[in-house]
Every structure is written in C-alpha cells, then in structure tokens.
Amino acid sequence: MIDRDQVLHVARLARLRLTDEEVERMTGELSTILDHIEKISELDLDDVAPTSHVVAMENVLRPDEPRPSLPREGALGQAPDTDGVGFRVPSPGA
Amino acid sequence: MGAAPVADALAERAYEPVIGLEIHVQLSTRTKMFCGCELSFGEQPNTRTCPVCLGLPGTLPVTNAEAVHFGLMIGMALGCEPAPRSIFHRKNYFYPDLPKGYQISQYDIPLARDGRLGDIRIHRVHLEEDAAKLVHAGASGRIHGAEASAVDFNRGGTPLVEIVTEPDVRSAAQAAEWLRLLRVTLRQLGVSDVNMEEGSLRCDANVSIRPAGEATLGTKTELKNMNSFRFLERGVNAEVARQEELLREGGAVTQETLHFDPRTGALSPLRSKEEAHDYRYFPEPDLVPIAPTEEMLERARSALPELPAQRAERLESDMGLVPDTARLLAFRSDLGDFFERAAAARVGDDSKAIANWIVGELVANIGDADPADTKLEPESLAALVGMVREGTVAGSAAKDVLTTLVAEGGDPAEIVEAENLGAAGGDELARVVDQAMADQADAVEKIRAGNDKATGAVMGAVMRATEGRADGAEVQRLIRERL
Amino acid sequence: MTGDLLDLTAAQAGQRVRAGELSASDLFEAWRERAATDSLNAYRWVADAPPPEIAAGAPLGGVPVAIKDLFCTEGVPSAAGSRILEGYLPPYTATAVEQLAQAGAPMLGKTNMDEFAMGSSNENSGFGPVMNPWDESRVPGGSSGGSAAAVAAGLAPWAIGTDTGGSIRQPAALCGIVGLKPTYGSISRYGMIAFASSLDQAGPLTRDVTDCALLFRHMVGRDPLDSTSTGLPEEVRLPDQERLDGLRFGVPPELTRGGVDPGVAAVFEQSLRHIEELGGTLEEVSLPHSDQGISAYYVIAPAEASANLARFDGVRYGLRAEAGDLASMYEDTREHGFGDEVKRRIMLGTYALSSGYYDAYYGRAQRVRTKIAEDFRSAFERVDLIVTPTSPTVAFGLGERTDDPLAMYLSDFCTVPMPLAGIPAISIPGGLSDELPVGIQLAGPAFSENRILEAAYALEQAIGFDGSGARG
C-alpha cells in the first residue's frame, strides 16, 4: 500500500511532476504492484546474504593513465543551453 | 515565578563543545576517479571531460588503481584497518554539478576504519568522486528572466578521500591544530596538494554542545566548507557561541547545515528545510568490490614515509628536543630534513642547539621557504653552531654569518675570518672590559651595591667597543672578576 | 536476385561474401533498401549509405546488423525509445556495436524499443508501437521488439538487443526467431543506455541458431571500459550436433504449469518429445523461489533504473523544458520527456530505496535473488539444462494489456529468474499456436553458452520451424 502523500513525496525525490490525475492513477497502480511484491516478506531470509553482483569479481582497476578528453565543442555539443563555455542552468535557489 | 532561577541556572551552566570533522581530500593522481581524463588545474572550463565524467547515457565507471593505492596509504597512515572487502554505493540526489544524478561513494563498508591521528580517533576513510563546479553566470546569463549559472565539469570526477573523525574535538583551536597535523601528514604522504584555499583540502565540522561532564550528545549542526584554518576556528567558535546562547535562553538546537560567511562572521542555513534529503544509497552495480590483496597492502605499506607525529616523537626521545621544537621540525618536513642532515654532520651534542638555530634564526631569515633551496648547507650550519659552542664566534655575530650563508653560501670559518667577526677574547677583551668599567663607574658602583641590572650598561659598552663580537657570558665573568 | 539474397541466413550470406561470390557493398545495399520498406515501425533510423569500407575477409563477411536503439552509436540517433533523448547524437559508439563493425557486421539501422527497455510489448516506445509481422494487430513483444520484428519480417539479416528480464527472449519467441540472453558480463555493457545495471545484458536476435552463435561469438569479450565484463572463458563454437544423447533436461513445474496457455503448453510438450527422441532425458526439477522472482525483479530493476535515469535532467543533453527555476526545469523536463511506464518504474524504484523502506524492499529483493541463484545451482547439479516455454502466451493484441501493468509484469515469469541469477538462456521457435509462434527456452549455468547453442541447434533441426511466413 502507498498513499497519496507518499506518492507525492516519492515524486518529489525523483523530480517528477505528476498531474493530479497521474497522482491518482499512480497511487492505485503502485498500491496494486506493491501488494503483490510484498510476497517477498513472507520468506524467511534472515540468514541469506544479499546479492548485489552476480559476477564474482574483485579489484577491477584501471591504471592511472590519461586518455584524451573531448574537445569542448564535443562536450557541449548536445547541450540544450550553453554560453559557449559551460552548461547553462537556472541558478539553484534563484 | 520559578523561571528566573531556572534561567540563572542555565546561564551559569558551563558547556562543552563536541566536535567531529569531515575532511575531503582531492587526491593528486594523474587521472580522475572513474575515467581517464586528466585532473584539472585551472584549464578552460569543460576541456577535461569525457563521456564517462559527463555522465553520458551508456557510460560506465572504472576505478583508478592509484586512487585506491592512495586511499590505502591514507588509511594506514591514520592507523586504520583496511576493509578486507569494501564496496561502492550510489548516493542519489539531483544537482546540476552532479552529472549522473548520483555520486559514487562508499557507504556502509568504507575502504578503512577505526584509526587515530594525534588525540583524535578516526571513524572512517572512504573513496568517492568530486562534484563539478557551478559558477554564477552573472547578469549576462539570465534564463527566462531568472539568474543563470554555468556548469564546468572539469573538476567533476576528481578522486576524493573522505576522512571522518570521531567527535573527539573539544574546541575550535584544537580543531584547527588537528587539521594542521592532518595536512602535514597528507603532504608527507604525497597524495594530495592539501591546499585549503584551492579546495584540495576541505573541512566540514559537526558541532554540538553539552553540559560539561555529561556523556550524552547534543543536537549537532553541520558547518560546511571552511576553507582556511582561521575560518575553521572562527566558524566553530561562532557556532559554539550561537548554540550556547540558544540553550541559555531555553531554546533548542535544530539539526541543520550551516554556511559560515567569513566576511560577516554570520552563519546561515545552507539548505531549505522542505528539501528532504533522502540519498537512497544502494550498492553501485557498475563496480565490483575492492578487496586489497596482500600485494596491494604491501605496496601501500612500503610507500608510507615516516609520518610527522612519529617523527616528532622520535626527535623528542632520540634527539632530546623539547616538544614544541620537535613538532615544528616534524610538521615542516623541509625543516626536519635540514635539521637531521645538520645534526648528522656534527659529532658531539649540538643537536638541540642546531634545532634551536633552525626554528629560531633560520626561520626568521627564510620564512616559509625550504632551507634546501637556499645557499646554506646543513654542514655549514652545524659548523657555525659548533663555533658558537666553542666560543670562537659570539652569538650575535653568528647571526650575521648565518645571513651571509643563506644568501651566498660559503664556509662559516672563512666568513668569520674574512669579516673579522671572531669573538673578542683574551687580552683584547680584558682590556675592553677594564676600559668599560672605568667609563661606567656609576654603574659599577650600583653593581657593587647589589643592583645586577646595572651590568647592562657595562655590557653595552663592551659590545659597542667590540662591535658585538664579545661573548656575553665571558663578559659577565670578566666583570664579576673585577668587582 | 535480391529476393534470393534476402532469403539467405546471415551465415550463408557472409560465407558467399568471403568466398568472393558476392560483394559486401551490394549485400549492404540490398538490405538497406529492404530495411527502408519497414511498415512495422521496427526501425527508428536506417543507414542511408553503406559504411566507407567493409573488409571482405572479415569473419562476419559484411552482413549488416540492426542495432537496438539502446546502444549508443557515434553521430547516429540513439534515443532508447524515449522522447527525452529525441535527436540525441552520442559522441561515441557502444563496445558491442564497435566489435561487430570490426568483425565485419556494419550497422544497418537502429530499431524501435520500449522506452528505456521497460516493457514486454513495445507499446511503451515514445515513438509508437512496433507491429508483429505474423499479425500486425499484435505486439512483437519487448523490449527488443523492433529488433525481433525486423529479423522476423526479413527487414534485417540479424539484430542485437538487450535483455534485462526477458527483453531478448520474449520478443524472439513472439516473433518466431532465435534470441540469446548471455551470461551476465560476457558482453560489454559500455554504451548500452542503462536500465537495470546488474541485470542488463546484450545479445543476438537471429533467424536461426547458427547465426546466433556466429553473431554472439563476435559480441563477447572482456572490455576495460566495463568493470563487470568478464568475456567468455572459451570460444563460441558454431553448433553442429544433431543429437542430444546424454544431456539431461530439467523441467521446472513453477515455470511450465500455472498460467501457461494451452496452445503454448501443447507446443512445449511437443518439444519435450523431440528432446527425448534426440536422446535427451527429462527430469522434473524445482525452482521453488521462482514465484518471488517477479517480485524481486520488480524491486531491483526499478530501483536501479530510478538511479540510472536520474541523469536525464535537461542539463547536458536531451530534452529540456523551459523553466525559470531549477526545480521546475528538472520536473517539467522529466514530466514531458518520460512516458507512463518509465515514470511508474522510477516511482516504484525510488520508493523501494527510500528511507524506511530499503530493507523491506531492496534489501529483501537482493536476498531473494540469492535464493533464486541457489535454486538454479542445485538444479544444475542434477541436470545440464532447464527447458521451459519462453512466454506463457503467444503475441497478444496491441492495446490488450496496457491498462493492467501488474498483469503485464506477471507475464514475465518464465524469463525473469535467469537474469536475476546472471545465467544464460536462449529462446528458439518451437512451433505455432493459432498461427502464431511459440518460443521454447533453454537455460544453463553461467558460461554454458556452447552447451545451450548445441542443444538449441539439435532441437531446431528436429523442430524444423519455418519462419518464412512472416517475411512477406
């Protein structure tokens, strides 16, 4: 179960602006899905280690050797808004 | 009724600050933490980026081996236990200087933990990546009428080591002093430029206060980014004062992040309260664990030089230096190295005197410069100090010799000879003393009457006559002899 | 002439080029023209000229390949099915695509897909659904639906896709072609726009098993740009065994009984008979935690996705909504750029990771993952391969399931457990039900691709599936 306030809080964390209609629908859909997912709470998993990687690898490290960087035009090339030097954004707190 | 006595009791109460520090250290590797871009030193904005550090879709991080090596060195130097297997997490939040929407950092299993430096215990040492730089675009950079900023990703992805202390610090002065020790230690390791003004060493402080003698911790606030030792001290003092005043007035401290403005001395909240931060940490699936092999550990161990704290201890116990001198020589490794070479050049027991000459006269002469960069040779300094001990040159004249040695180099004995700076002695000095006592008859009377201070007048006359070449102790002896 | 050419499998065409009987550029041009006739919305972009140079001696002989739009390709639109990346031109090419080009399989086009690979029907594409070439009123499956439809319809000789919870195998099944989800790590993920990083894996979608092995051979490899890539410990062999003697096949009731349509079950039963006729043995093995597999998957994948999709913020690339303040810029950009399913999964994943819920959801899901891997491990102590239907149903109608996300999620139950365990699985056509293809899935332990390909080849010969019906 998830309620409307939680949906709004999660949307805020995820930087999603949901319309009222979306909040409504999302609350219902997510509740249904979460009810199903909660099946996993029935299992006894106390002694089970979590799996975050299926590959048993360690210490995959890169030598500290420079590789060429992009030219600035390349870095800025796909940006929606630049001043030719940096990526322009509305100032935080403005 | 009743309020006044309570208020009085609060007002009288003594509080004890409880301070923990969080330090971010930019590592001086060649390339960034997770990509092959070279680190940036004031290059044009956005010229040190690649698909990985711009967070382009589809790119993946690969850990820099040297950053891990430096991290292990730092952990070991701070007396920590390296984790047998540490992992990276994603720390999720949105900000324009964070290209992926998360920072790759370490969370519940850091690279190393549980150490100590000086009096302060180390909680943890972990690896992470730096954010980019957000620069205010100024009036020209307005978007839809609002202020605009520009992001420069050159710094983004620079390897960082974050060092978190236990809340063992009890004053602002102690915080600054300990941070100095940390800085010289890191400098000695050669893993960072440790420059606070340039941001390669950044310090946040967690500050709370509690009634003196109590064990429970008060509510803490976080002071961000005090970019000099002085600001750290002032910021912490200001915050401690603010908290004390709050509690004395019967108020309560709220947990928040504060920005210290060094110009005004004001503390202001950094983030608005509705900005709930929930970092949603989870293990970074794009990276595999770091499990230092014996080889990696050995390489880090053998790269550790003698550290300042150890050196200070050794200079005290083995060379008999007083603690302040030992620390100064140990914390400025250039002075320490010069000292040890000079001390080794001399047989005999001149170590303490050489140390005093270095922390006194030499530092007065050269300031922050490395003595190895001057014309002065450690052997010459040792020789000069020996001459002073033997009385062949007077202290004040030796200072002039030192100035010459620093500027021009050379052999102290030859300089003394050439400039006729040898200590006045024997018949010459006896004659001068006789003359001075005759000229200063009044003073001599006073000395005889028990006024020791009057010796100064005679001494002054002797020094004038010998142009400072006389040894003070010897003059004293001659005066006494003649009374 | 062109018709004949397009009837060749990729391996056959490549062989002709290598033998000097066919020019690589003619072959490319024939396929390019064919791809341009796409009326299924399978392609997002088709090359307008052959690449400057195709080495005739290269092992893949210049046979062009269709690339799922999830792979970044330098200077070529790469939008991962999302409006938020419309018009985005990456400055680099994904390792797998680069390797194929090096081996002589140049890029033919970019194929449509569910937005950010989230979906099982291709209806979640920001650029419209793909139609199933067997019946254009039906879905091709997803998320690699464009790649599957293109190969099935003869709009591409072969294609690559990605599989996170079934995104190669299920569309391959629904379109009547072969699709392999390899062992996690065997192919570099560098340049694949990430959905769920611990599950995503690239793989081939091909007309037959031989093409599958051939394409796969040139996709594998350890990549220094992907810390989780391992490559394969042995070279990929082209399969040639026609028997299954001595091979033990496990049939898990959890993935073969409840919820499988009768028509699909019948084709599956038939393929079990084929296995026995070819000398293989059948044995029931249990995968007791499969039921929780879907739940674990729909926690882990959205959680990782919620972080992976945070980079779409309107700052460096892609869509940016006009806004005067930063918060609105973020929220409007993401509101307009992401489709419903993507938002739903970001919400689900953000919630599962959020303070107070992590242990109950993400933490538990990772432990379920461990149990699922253990289930497979003990099953593979008794059998060499596991056989199941790939999808419990044949291709369903466009729009039929869009109103019930949970039902859509639950239909992935046959394909989700393998990526959770990181193990390889292939889907091959088993026959038709109601004139629509049914896929048979073979799964094996990590790095057992050669064994899987051999068995799939033998079974394929016995089944004798004819896919020409979809090629028009």
Ligand SMILES: [Mg+2]
């Ligand atoms: Mg940090």
Ligand SMILES: [Zn+2]
């Ligand atoms: Zn970079």
